[in-house]
Amino acid sequence: MMPRAGAPRVLTVAQLSNSVGDGAYYTCSALYFTQVVGLSPARLGAGLTVAWAVGSLAGVPLGHLADRRGPRGTAVLLALATAVAVASFLVIRSYAPFLIAVCLYATAQSGLAAARQALLAGLVAPAERTGVLAHLQAALNAGLAVGAALGGLALAHGSRGGYLAVFAVDALSFVVCAALTLRLPAVAPVARPVDDGPALAVLRDRPYALVTLLNAVLLLRMPLLSLAVPLWIVRRVPQLTWLASALFVLNTLGVALFQVRTARSVTGLRSAARAVRVAGAVLLASCAVFALSAADLPLWATATVLVAASVLLLIGEMKQSAGSWQIGFDLAPDDRMGQYQGFFATSVAAARTLGPLLLTTTVVSWGVPGWLLLGAVFLTAGHAMGPAVRWARRDRPYALPEPGAAGPRAAATG
Template sequence: MGFIRIVPPGGPARTLALAQLTNSVGDGAYYVCSVLYFSRVVGLGPTHIGAALTLGWALGAVAGVPLGHLADRRGPRGIAILMSVATGLAVGSFLFVRSYPAFLVAVCAYTCCQCGLGAARQALLAGLVEPARRTETRAYLQSTVNAGLALGAALGGIALRLDTEGAYLTALAADGASFLVAALVLSRLRPPTGAAATAGQGGPGMGQGGPSLTVLRDRPYALVSLLNMIMLLYMPLLSVVLPLWIVERTEAPSWTVSALLVVNTVGVVLFQVRMAARVRDLPSASRALRHAGLVLLAACACFALSATGTTAWTAALLLLAAACVQVLGEMLLGSGSWEIGFALAPPDKQGQYQGFYGAGTAVARLIGPLLLTTLILSGGTLGWLLLGALFLTAGLAMGPAVRWASGRGAAGAAPGVVIEEPRKLRRPTP
């Protein structure tokens, strides 16, 4: 039953999942090895690496919108293949970087291509999958990505164990090759039909005389994207904040960090699709975001309690319980967020809208580590509670924001945009 819930049905959804699985395995190895490669092999200091990544993700957040718009104009399938190849080449360039200026250029190319690939893939999903199945398909893809990252991280762990230049080079080369293989997989997909196919060819709302980047003038969608970005600040918790919290503020053993990552990965792989089945339309998506805010507040309170554990086992058990609560909130957030991001975008402008919506991920990666480490490591329990209150506030505000956006007709689309008729959504087949 778990296998059925992880693997999507045959057709475009399964091909998209295979492409995501392919490059997520490479990404898992990259995430584990890249920082040590940049420091030990390339010879860069932590400050230089951090500054380059900050600049890169900032540029990526900006580049996602025009690259998504390009997918609308030229077709998401071709742009997704192009961005996948470009990302693979950008990763490959790390193998030859031996100076900081070259590293800076390579990082910016990598992050921009990654954000463009994300926007194009989302537009491709919207063009190939019927609206009632998009959130379900996105949940399958998320489960696939987590499984691939876990496998890639295990492979990257071998490189860390060997701790040689050759091992690090092999891990990065595998990541670059994985994007090239993913491009081949994407080439098996047929081009989308309907609104996605007519964009840029005189189609609805995208004629030569129409506005180009409508999303930049869409205030309701911008508000929804901002609230989503705030809730995405949970992302640096497991990778950055909690390792420091465990070492500095709790009695838990260091292996607890790995245990929390396993809980998160296994939870998403096994239960994300089932969680997404609860979201069928905008009202249920808003409700999922509201519940996500409540659950993430509870998770923050549980993480704060871990500092009160007087023994290693007590602290570890509190942290594991908090991780279970946190992954529930993460899955609720993903399920509601995907439905909102797709449903509020005009059908012929999914690329630019997904690029804008997806910028929240890049921004969370950009500001999250510094913001959350400062808030939590300095504030302790109060910092955790303030973060939880922030999640709750954003979750509660999402409902009114979604009603504002949906009341303007597909996120305040410009005159002349053809809006899809309301549709009856059905639950995915178990």
């Protein structure tokens, strides 16, 4: 799970640190705010939706700040801001402070993701970035699994003190993340030329916006195992309710073990677009197999079908992740890496915000036709990524060609 020594390993350990805290937080936060603080599920859901909407809007300007002020210092400040937001949950007892705190949390998290991507781009050679990101994703999933186990202990204990201990661990994990980030070499801020166009140029970059939109569509796979599949199982085969958590664990461990290996085949824009196209087809197959579980099968056969669909979902997820990382980096100019990564990350926020409503409507309410429709959407988005990448690459002389292929940069330096 660990990359080579140096900046890639420090970045991975920092990711592992805060993902352990986040795993515990995600496991316990909903029950804490509803059962201990006393918020209704509807108000909790509305607050989180507002918070992630605010966070997605803040990603671009905070990424721009990382470009102009330096990504390392910006990442450290945002990691500490996240720690403060989580620590504030220890004393929150009403809705208004909760809303302020979760908005700060989502904003700091979105900005931290953009600043960390810009920092990685400044410290890691372009040819290594996707591989390093694969290690980061593996560490993320391993940390979430460990954190979820810690959160499970708090849930089993069932006391307010147990919940507060989880928040304290999460806050501390971001302090550790900030300390580790300070160990990295500083990346010099990029000075903006006087005649270099608008400050937030990414907002006028239509090809990059299209690529980001297609990525958001493919990321609708994110709430499948955490929301849609458990609801589907409860409705169709309540005897297998226990399997929902097992499928989530299978996915988490699968990414931790195989994401790095899967990313090795992605070396440039062409192979990245191909990986996303394959991901769309595999996600369609996964949806079709999930739909098959609605058939009147023996219980063991239904469980087998659900496991097979989850394995296909895992493969599609890892392919899509590796391809999208390469695309997001290679199409972003070096002097605006932070704001472009902040914009590309809005696809994650969009999937988190809109995904639950869209998936519960299509999959849970419509059943088999909904699964097939969702699969067709994945297939279409995956195939559309190739033409979108080619459109975006036409006016980008800085976009790296596939290794061994001629391209604008190769021609310029040859």
